[in-house]
Amino acid sequence: MFKKLYSLAINTLYPDNFTCNFCGDEIFDDDGTATCDNCKNTLPFVSGNICNRCGDVIENQAKYCEFCKHEDKIFKMNRSVFLYDGAIANAIRNFKFDNQKFWHVCFAYYLFKAYHQYNYDCDIICYVPMRKNRQKARGYNQSELIATLLGKLLNLPVSYENLVKKKDTKNQVDLNFAQRKQNLSGAFSVNDKSEFKGKNVLIIDDVYTTGSTLTNCAEALKKAGAKNIYCLTVAHAHQKN
Secondary structure, three states: OHHHHHHHHHHHHOOOEEEOOOOOOEEEOOOOOOOOHHHHOOOOEOOOOEOOOOOOEOOOOOOOOHHHHHOOOOOOEEEEEEEOOHHHHHHHHHHHHOOOOOHHHHHHHHHHHHHHHOOOOOOEEEEOOOOHHHHHHHOOOHHHHHHHHHHHHHOOOEOOOOEEEOOOOOOHHHOOHHHHHHHHOOOEEEOOHHHOOOOEEEEEEEEEOOOHHHHHHHHHHHHOOOOEEEEEEEEEOOOOO
């Protein structure tokens, strides 16, 4: 039944002939990810032993990475499809900063697969919000675009403009682990708590780095009465353990 519904969704939204988003080669009978077989064999998919909490690759047989062993992330778990490297890192940068909004389709379909692969069972989807001035300058929130299509594929409601970023923060890229935590502390809040109360909530974001963003979003959702919080991210910036 799942395979039939998946095929129906793809055939309804998209035609049969595609070109690969990554290399431009022609694709027939696409699975929605707009990725040719050759690129699927070379992209940096997350594989092997991963942290039970954040989903990062662990280079031993431990259950948790060194960060999650000592940090309470609040959310139940995050899973990422790719490592933030190579063609994936380039695609995400182009998606965020070069107006290449078409990437949201590819990424939403990969997250759709991950949702079922890891047996997620959520009631509602939200996404990491941006400050309005920053979103206006960019023209869109990349995580919102992914969440919108994912909601359609999963037949789940998407919460819009309820989880909000209420204060400006420094760019996380330039900060270390401790500074990232402090930078985002108290940055997010929920306007209408009833939308999340007692529900399993799925947060969508593009890249998982230290987990500070998702942890602070999850904290706001918990305060709003969410039951459990799960996360899906396109890529994971691998932290050496």
